[in-house]
Amino acid sequence: MTTPRAPRNSLTRERVIVGARALADARGLEALTIRALATHLGVKPMSIYHYVANKEQLLDALVDSVFEEFHLPQPDGEWRSELANRSRSVRDVVTQHPWALAIMETRTHPGPANLNGHEAVLEVLHRAGFTVEAAAHAYAILDAYVFGFALQDVMLRSIQLDTSAAELREEIDLRNHPRLGEMAEFYVHASSYPLDGTFELGLELALDGIGQLRTHIDTESLPSKADAE
Amino acid sequence: MTTPRAPRNSLTRERVIVGARALADARGLEALTIRALATHLGVKPMSIYHYVANKEQLLDALVDSVFEEFHLPQPDGEWRSELANRSRSVRDVVTQHPWALAIMETRTHPGPANLNGHEAVLEVLHRAGFTVEAAAHAYAILDAYVFGFALQDVMLRSIQLDTSAAELREEIDLRNHPRLGEMAEFYVHASSYPLDGTFELGLELALDGIGQLRTHIDTESLPSKADAE
DNA sequence: GATTTATATAGTACAAAGTACGATAATGAT
DNA sequence: ATCATTATCGTACTTTGTACTATATAAATC
Incomplete structure (x- = not known):
């Protein structure tokens, strides 16, 4: 024994x-x-x-191990596709580890993988001709969208898992919530995972909008030396 | 005693x-x-x-009390300004209660204020001529952005409060993170709270994009009866 | 007003979890 | 063979949620 x-x-x-x-x-x-x-x-x-040292530090490490999984954008790639791929990767990874967001929220010490990710994204933006200010806007907006979408994915899934459809119908009272009823109906009859399409749609919107923040100098036509540090 | x-x-x-x-x-x-x-x-x-009944139920009620604080969009208002105001309100309220997001994430039973909020937003979208599908996309994208931005607000603030600038500089190693250094510099010298402007910028982008999802029939020119249930 | 009933407040105690402190055993160094 | 180092562990304390039961107060009834 x-x-x-x-x-x-x-x-x-x-x-x-x-x-x-x-x-x-x-x-x-x-x-x-x-x-x-x-x-x-x-x-x-x-x-x-x-x-x-303690559980907090374990959670720090846990979060950073999730950041490690995110696709790192390549500095020499085309900015739009690199950021799109990173965004998709973030959403995928986060939804595969639904516990991750909750821990991230309470971290106060960004880990190395987190920092490297930031650096890589900012480098891509820099090389694409974004000023520091434009990059600040672009990154904050894109990240808000991507993590926000993942947050919704995770919350929706946990509701679905923990609360039966019948239970939900009871709590919701469809008489007073006709639009919500329509929407629920729509999602029930929709294809496999309807939010995938929505995510792509919003991602295009975000990238389109971000693109407008670039300096209008077409940096891609400049000699690469002039663009380098 | x-x-x-x-x-x-x-x-x-x-x-x-x-x-x-x-x-x-x-x-x-x-x-x-x-x-x-x-x-x-x-x-x-x-x-x-x-x-x-237990602490979980208390947290349920707590979250719903936060949802109650969000500005409810008016069904007869102009959709763009109504949604913009709701979005600003969500961000404001959530950042005033930094604990709220963490609890929301773990809720599995949406409360009445939460449901009423959804209903009101969907009603606004409906009256503005969005089909159910378009409304689904629009709402998911907008909410992702708004909550995602609030999430970043909250995370940034908690890092600032818990970790001193000196401590951060030490952990970050600026030699290997030049872009991050630039960005930190930019934020340090920026005006009072630079993310406010970024939020507005992204909000415009989101609303612009969402507007494109509307049916192209200009519903505002239709008699209101034809639009009513 | 006295008695009964309902219920809001509280006392005690237990389980689960993080972890401080010190002991012990396994490995490597001399 | 002895010693030093250090990875693993036992014990026990604290904090937290809360089950179960008791008690006091207000309301209801006679």
């Missing part, structure tokens, strides 16, 4: 983080406790604290 | 919720514990459970 002590190299910081991700993915954020994580790793709770 | 029992009408559900909001506003979400709330209300912890 008394398990022998785990071998000396059972753990690494990496394994702790990966285990935490697995637990959160499989059983949700509220199931990610130090004790559960220890069990999952075949180890006793206090062993984890050799690799992580 | 032993306080006498609190008088019989010390509490109401309303007072519990208002007290919870005050606590969260003043000391943050993590300070909102049942015990702290009880002290704040001059009452013992278990008394709260006479008005609220």
Whole structure:
């Protein structure tokens, strides 16, 4: 009954983080406790604290491991497609880890992958001819849209999972909410995942709008040296 | 030392919720514990459970009380200005209650104020001539942008509050992040709250884009009867 | 006014979770 | 073979939500 002590190299910081991700993915954020994580790793709770100062720091690392998954835009690529791909990647990854946004919101120390992502996006904008000010606007607007959309994806999904359609109908009272009823109807009969199309549509809008913020000098016609640092 | 029992009408559900909001506003979400709330209300912890089944339900009510604060678009107003005002209101209210987004994310039962808000927005879109499908796109895109922007507002502010500029500079390593350095510089020297302008800019973009989704029939020229249910 | 009933407030106590502190065992160094 | 280092772990304390039960107060009835 008394398990022998785990071998000396059972753990690494990496394994702790990966285990935490697995637990959160499989059983949700509220199931990610130090004790559960220890069990999952075949180890006793206090062993984890050799690799992580406290749970907050574990969550910091967890969030940054999600940022690592985002597609990094290539500085020499075409800005519009690079940003579009990064945006799609962010939405995909975030919806695959529905717990991620909740943790991101409470982080106060941006991790290296997060910072690298910012740098890469800003570099793309810079090379595309955005001034610092234009880039500030463009990035804030695009990120707001992308993370906001992912937020809605996640919230919608969690409602669907936790609350049955019948339960919802009861709570909503369709007599007083005819438009909402229409909309629900529309979504029920819509194709597989109707928000995918909506996301693309809004992404085009955002990129179109952002494009207008560029300096009107067509930087692509300039010699690349003049554009470089 | 032993306080006498609190008088019989010390509490109401309303007072519990208002007290919870005050606590969260003043000391943050993590300070909102049942015990702290009880002290704040001059009452013992278990008394709260006479008005609220559990803490989850309290959070449900808390979130819905925030939705109540959002400006309700007027069905007979001009769609663009109504939606713009609602959007500004959402951002303002959410940034005034930085804890709200975190709770919203984990709710699975939309409250009445939430539903009424949806209904009002959809009604405005309907009267403006949006088909159900167009309204679905428009609403999802606009909400993604607005909540996403508020999310960034909140995250940025919490980083600023919890992490000193010096601390940040140390963690960021500006040698490897020149663009990020430029951007930080720009924000430091920018006017009072530079994101306000960015929000308005993106809002115009979103509303412009959404406008293109309308049916091209100019519904405003139709007799209102033909447009009514 | 006295008695009964309903209910709002509260006391006690337990479980779950983070983690401080110190012990112990496994590895490498001398 | 001894020692130093350090990865793993046991114990125990604190904080939090809250189940269960008790009690006091207001309302209702006689």
